[in-house]
Amino acid sequence: MTHRDTLPLETDLAEDYFADPYEHCPRFENERFLLRLAESGDAEGLLSVYTDPAAQDTLTECSAWNCDFGYGAKTLAEMREHIGKWIESYKNRYFVRMTIFDKQSETVVGTIEAYRREEGSFCGGKICLRLDLHSDYENEKAIDNLLSLIIKNGIASFGADGIVTRATPVAAERIKALLKNGFVLSDEQLQDGHGWGITYGEFWVKTV
Numbered sequence: 001m002t003h004r005d006t007l008p009l010e011t012d013l014a015e016d017y018f019a020d021p022y023e024h025c026p027r028f029e030n031e032r033f034l035l036r037l038a039e040s041g042d043a044e045g046l047l048s049v050y051t052d053p054a055a056q057d058t059l060t061e062c063s064a065w066n067c068d069f070g071y072g073a074k075t076l077a078e079m080r081e082h083i084g085k086w087i088e089s090y091k092n093r094y095f096v097r098m099t100i101f102d103k104q105s106e107t108v109v110g111t112i113e114a115y116r117r118e119e120g121s122f123c124g125g126k127i128c129l130r131l132d133l134h135s136d137y138e139n140e141k142a143i144d145n146l147l148s149l150i151i152k153n154g155i156a157s158f159g160a161d162g163i164v165t166r167a168t169p170v171a172a173e174r175i176k177a178l179l180k181n182g183f184v185l186s187d188e189q190l191q192d193g194h195g196w197g198i199t200y201g202e203f204w205v206k207t208v
Helices: 011-017 041-048 053-062 074-091 140-157 172-180
Strands: 034-038 096-102 107-117 127-133 162-166 203-207
Touching: 034 140, 041 053, 041 074, 041 096, 041 107, 041 127, 053 127, 074 096, 107 140, 127 140, 140 162, 140 172, 172 203
Parallel strands: 127 162
Antiparallel strands: 034 096, 096 107, 107 127, 162 203
């Protein structure tokens, strides 16, 4: 009997591994990218993402609607403070924030944030996905690669029935990748959670 023969079946491994992403944060990996829980040591690489001038419009339009922190960092200390808030939010089971590594260039190129929407809420039962990328990766090919990875692993890890993410017309390359992966523009609007009366649209939904 080989060591492989003593391991649980692949389906059993997946069921156990993805049982609770807040107890055991998964790692998503393919030939190009690795995604794993963000940590303080990622600060230098992430600072280059969040201070990238060419990425600011996409970061603001497509991501900032659901987060009060993560932007405006100008120093490593400020970036580490943001990462600390992400880690604390993970410990409190609010969301998972994962750092994206390009395995070819061995660089940090962005983050994803994911959590499962509560049943009965806007897109309830689906993963709410936030994708923050350096402008060098804000293109259809890279985003398609990342989405394929997240769809394959993320839906199972959160026990979800699909994904919802925001992409406004400023993110034309992102929208191409969403369409390629079966996302559909939703007519629904989301009311902000702060009571400010702000309504957000341009959400793209994939149901499985």
